[in-house]
């Protein structure tokens with residue numbers, strides 16, 4: 255199997271994209287280290303960037319053309335995210351819409367839902383958040399207790415979600431809620447497409463250990479969702495949360511390449527610090543190993559993309575890649591902090607704190623290891639209480 259993702263068509267696609275990126279990335283973004291952006295300015299820039307990607311034909315690459323996508327394949331998609339990472343482009347704000355809500359609506363939505371939502375997601379005009387986690391239901395999502403009570407023509411939502419990224423800027427929420435008080439776990443949940451612009455939806459930003467506030471608590475106190483905005487049949491939401499199969503494919507590669515970009519910068523900075531401040535204590539050799547592991551990580555992403563392009567089973571490698579990248583970023587930031595490099599102390603402190611969440615945010619690393627041991631390696635399940643574990 256090839257691991258270059260080369261070929262004439264891929265080459266010219268990459269060339270055109272690279273040329274576009276040379277002038278497309280906003281100056282404000284390029285200069286953010288010298289002139290830091292406020293959180294509002296950053297959100298505005300990232301929102302604008304999503305629209306720009308759409309206008310240039312770089313949104314929904316593998317979405318079918320009939321739904322406004324480009325109808326391309328996994329290789330072009332890899333190239334897009336690879337080049338965005340290489341150019342240090344901003345991350346658009348429409349992640350949840352493009353990689354969760356959009357694909358789910360394509361596969362399970364009604365024609366009316368496709369008509370209502372898909373174009374606005376791709377164009378970056380509507381930003382979405384993912385309302386899964388609750389104070390008592392993070393890894394164990396089946397324990398979600400936010401209630402969607404059936405009422406005339408729809409549902410009345412009461413409950414609380416937590417750690418909801420993008421909620422402060424979101425127009426819509428891909429909400430997991432309990433639609434039956436009597437059915438058993440996993441058979442009592444539905445996914446609802448909730449309008450965030452209602453007085454009965456309150457968003458409270460949560461300040462993170464790094465000082466940033468990228469996620470939120472969201473309180474629903476009688477919010478309304480129309481029956482037409484339930485995705486799929488009532489009480490069949492668990493399948494939409496698990497998102498195996500085509501739902502999850504794009505997100506793995508995109509998230510992986512975003513991590514790669516981050517890892518590459520961390521490893522390069524670590525090497526620079528090691529060379530300047532402690533060239534004789536083995537830190538430079540350690541830096542070289544980090545660089546190798548980062549490039550190996552990218553190689554695995556290429557392999558994963560080729561498996562996808564050839565319609566081979568990609569779930570196993572993807573499950574392992576998910577946590578190896580996040581763990582590597584923590585190892586580099588820990589080593590960077592330990593270097594006690596006088597010029598870069600603040601840089602490493604911030605990155606160290608910021609990376610703490612990496613092994614939690616997309617489902618904790620312990621849960622992901624459980625998934626690899628049971629779903630990939632088919633080892634026996636460890637004995638455990640009733641909890642289900644977050645679907646991968």
Ligand SMILES: Cc1cc2nc3c(=O)[nH]c(=O)nc-3n(C[C@H](O)[C@H](O)[C@H](O)COP(=O)(O)OP(=O)(O)OC[C@H]3O[C@@H](n4cnc5c(N)ncnc54)[C@H](O)[C@@H]3O)c2cc1C
Pocket residue numbers: 383384385386387388389390391392393394416417418419420469611612614615616617618619620621624638641642643644
């Ligand atoms: C930066 C960030 C962004 C996030 N964004 C979102 C978002 O947009 N939307 C959203 O819905 N959620 C979001 N989350 C929430 C995230 O998905 C949860 O934090 C994560 O699933 C873990 O759940 P929890 O925090 O409730 O921890 P818990 O589930 O309480 O777990 C606590 C600890 O116990 C371990 N554990 C739990 N169960 C098991 C088990 N069965 N086997 C082994 N170990 C176990 C876990 O690994 C963890 O170490 C975000 C989190 C972060 C940090």
